[in-house]
Amino acid sequence: MTTADLRIRAEPGSFRDPANRVFHLGDQVLRGLGPQAAADWRSLAASDFFAALLAEGKVCGTTAVDPTTLPDTGWTTVLRHERIPFVSHPYEWSFGMLRDAALLHLEILRRALEAGFTVKDGSAYNLQWRGATPVFIDIGSFAPLVEGEPWAGYRQFCQTLLYPLLLQAHLGVDFQPWLRARVDGIEPDQLRPLFRGVRRLLPGVPTHVHLHGAMQARHATASSSAVTAQLRDAGYSRQLALATVRRLTRLVRRLDRRVDGGHWVDYQRTCGYSARDRTAKESFVAAAATGGTARLALDLGANDGRYARIVARHADQVVAVEQDPAVVDTLYRALRAQGDRRILPLVMDLADPSPGGGWAGVERAGFAARTHADLVLALAVVHHLAIGRNVPLPEVVDQLVRYVRPGGRLVVEFVHPRDPMALRLFANKPAGIFPDYRRDEFARLLAARCRIERQQDLPSGTRTLYQAVVGG
Incomplete structure (x- = not known):
């Protein structure tokens, strides 16, 4: 480990609660607690309900460590958390993922209330994933x-x-762009115009959109302490809070994705691969994956997760990226049903990956900044970016290489210009617009940035697979 690895780095997304802050020290994830937060932690650590949540894996593993682990920071208590394999953001999740995250949040709040505790925050960013299993991370x-x-x-x-769940379930509108646009989420005033007329009566809308928005406007100039006093005087109690949580839980469980399918749902059936091509491709990927255990693998354009599952046999964590939210949701539900903890499916357009967001553009790190994989699969991706999205071929190769840590492997498929899928993309473009989209040019670009270990033409003769080492 280098000296740079041992520098204490504050987590950019943890500044909002001044009572505690998250830091990184090498591979350690540490949380510093001020005096009040430290007292709250001692009460929490002594409680039965929190011990049960830890044992069930519903909150991230947490232990108290020597406060000098964070030197010269003045924190009263220091906690060490388990490291989440890959940090993702809610606008990269599918509907089923967001719903399951919401249900876990509500379950934890309910159990906390029953035990005489509460959860101060309600943000989706307080949850992360172990594969297809959500976990609550904001112990503070x-x-x-x-x-x-x-x-x-x-x-x-x-x-x-x-x-976001109401938007998708009731209107069939993908929520991801809405969440990506605002780190604090969707305001009630943004939704209220969309739920007028008979839509006002859809489940969850009258209370949580219209009434909530009206109450928020009514108390806009009042202090939080004044609002709390009014509620207390009106008889607000823990039992009422529990009843609200149970009603929210029933509502969220009833919500489901309105859109049944997406453009890429039937891709494996309609993409034109022969059985021989698919078998050869699977063998090539399996051989690349067995070259050593990958701490993090990335499957770009994962579709139904066929190749992510192959890689997962030899990787601690596989992030399976796919553009179509419906396809990702189908994959997630299958993985969730199987109890998979190695494959994390994410919604993302590779031609427009998640940028940095929030305060100073770094509160929520961009996808590239989070991704330093030991193994990257880019199968049937290059032609979609280079032809379909007009990204220059050298830049496509550059970006794929940047996702791989030095010494890691890149497995990439080049679809020849005469391949049926490439011809379909060319048909929508002016003639002669991509003169450099050729196999020999792609191989030259790849060799200039990596060491090509092996390559293989698929039986169809119109696709070539490459395995390359980055920086080797």
């Missing part, structure tokens, strides 16, 4: 319950979890 959000105080995280929960 737990605090002893003050009787009569409302759930402070309700607004965040609506804006980053409930509203």
Whole structure:
């Protein structure tokens, strides 16, 4: 480990709660707690409900460590958390993922309330994934319950979890672009115009969109303490809070994705691969994956996850990226049903990957900044970017290489210009617009950036697979 690896780095997305802050030290994930947060932690650590959540894997593994682990920072207590294999953002999740994350958040809040605690926040960013299993990571959000105080995280929960689900379930509108546009989520005033007329009566809309928006406007100039006092005087109690959580849980469970399929749902059946091509491709990928255990593997354009599953036999974590939200949701539901903890499916357009967002553009790191994989698959991707999206071929190769850590492997497929799928893309472009889209040019570009270990033409004769080492 280098000296740079041992520098303490503050997590850019953890500054919003001044009572505690997350840091990275090498591979360690550490959380510094101030005096009040430290007292809350001692109460939490002694509770039965939190011990049960830890044992069930529903909250991230957490232990107290020597405070000097974070030197010269002045924190009262320091915690060490398990490292999540790959950090993702809610606008990269499918509908089923967001719904399951919301249900876990509500379950944790319910169990906290029953035990005399609460969860101060309600943000979707407080959840991450072990493969297809959600896990709650914001341990600093737990605090002893003050009787009569409302759930402070309700607004965040609506804006980053409930509203995106309502948008998709009731209107069939993909929520990902909405969440990507605003790190704080969707405001009720943005949804209210979409739910007028008979839509006002759709499940969850009257209370959590219209009434919530009206109450928010009514109390816009009031302090949070004044609102809390009003609720306490009105008889707000833990039992009422629990009843609200149970109603929210029933609502979220009933919501489902309105769109049944996407453009790429039947890709494996309609892409034109022969059985011989598919078998050869699977063998090539399997051989590349067995070259050593990958801590992180990336499958770009994963579709139904066929090749991600092959790689997962030899990797700690596989991130399976696919553009179509419906395809990702289908893959997620299959993985979730299987209890898979190695494959994380994400929604992303590779020609427009997630940028940095939030405060200073770094609060939520961009996809490229999070991705330093030991093995990257880019199968049937290059032609879609170079022809379909007009990305210059050298830049396509450059970007694929950047996803691989030095010494890691890139497995990439080049679809020849005469391949039926390439011809279909060329048909929508002016003649002669891509003169450099050739196999020999692609091989030259790849060899200039990597060491090509092996290559193989598929039996169809119109596709070539390459295995290359980056920086080797």
